[in-house]
Amino acid sequence: MAGTSPVTPMLILTGISFGNRWYNTGQVDLKILVEGGIATALLAAAANIPGFAPVAAGIAWVALVAVSITPAQSPSPAQNLLKLTGG
Secondary structure, eight states, X not given: OTTOOSHHXXXXXXXXXXXXXXXXXXXXXXXXXXXXXXXHHHHHHHXXXXXXXXXXXXXXXXXXXXXXXXXXXXXXXXXXXXXXXXX
């Protein structure tokens, strides 16, 4: 089904987390890429369970929004984006 894959939001989430850590610290943290790949693979595998694909995609999209706005990495990606754009 179109639009029910968790892979796209998980790859975006991993890229945002990786880029934000790199921007904040100036150091490349490959653990984020490995952990993001594992989480993506697990959600993609879970999406193959009958009827679970929309749930897995929903989990991935909620995770993407949460990573973007919460300051787990201080400052958060949203705060860095505001700083870069002058907002």
